[in-house]
Amino acid sequence: MERIVAGIDLGSGSAKAVLLGEDKNVLARAWAKTRADFVGLTEGLLRELLDLRGMTRKDLAYVATTGLGRYAVPFRNIQITEITCGARGAWFLFSGTTCVLDIGSQSTRAIRVSDKGRVREFKTNEKCAAGSGSFLEKAAKYLETTVDKMGTLSLVATDPQKISSICAVLAESEIISHVSDGHKVPDIVRGIHDSLADRAATLLKRVGIGSELTFIGGVARQEGMIATIQEKLGIQINVPDEPDYVCALGAALFALERLKAAECRGAGASRSLVP
DSSP states (O other): OOOEEEEEEEOSSEEEEEEEOTTOOEEEEEEEEOOSOHHHHHHHHHHHHHHHHTOOGGGEEEEEEESTTGGGOTTOSEEOOHHHHHHHHHHHHOTTOOEEEEEOSSOEEEEEEOTTSOEEEEEEEOSOGGGSHHHHHHHHHHTTSOHHHHHHHGGGOSSOOOOOOSSHHHHHHHHHHHHHTTOOHHHHHHHHHHHHHHHHHHHHHHHOOTTOEEEESGGGGOHHHHHHHHHHHTSOEEOOSSGGGHHHHHHHHHHHHHHHHHHHHTOOTTOOOOO
16 A cells, blocks of 8 residues: 655745655645644644545654644654755756745745755845745735736836835835835836845855756745746746645655655654544
């Protein structure tokens, strides 16, 4: 019988989970907005995953967690940092990856990886939300649009409006000022993407991009953001079909490796996960 493992990424903005088979194919995915009840949240995610496959907890061989709330999952077998999981997941999808850009809800990370998918060096911008995905959510409210629409709005900008503040509060004031001055929403959105891309480019250059960059995280779903980064860096970028699930995928890949290693040692890693 095929052993199935799960990877759960409990981030500050959303929680993502995947089921992975022994052949390393993703069998199911689940997503939920992060809330204070980490245990209830992850229980629900895992239940949704298992229901999609007609499975129960007893059918699950191993669980790996990552992200902000990775320690808060009582049924985990192992926890791994999101930097390590992001690097492994990106490298698995694009084996030529030399650097990973991960823009999440609360932080932006640049990760240089080895030819085996291991982290060599990383830099992160966690001091201010102006350099992360949550800033896009706030900006969307001021612009009376949605985050999903911002990606395409940016592509039709004709007169990008500069957002120069590195502080989220001041940057929000700039956005309001642009709106008051009558500037078009696409032009303001492009300015926001330019601002995020400038911060990301600074981090990437500090770690060294190498020959191939892979862009992951929820912000990688925005076409305008992809185009802006490519323009600033002058290179093509790998973008996975499901960029916000890459860290969960990386966790699941580690789960599969740890399960097989433990079985080789006769450690009984496939114990029941029923609480």
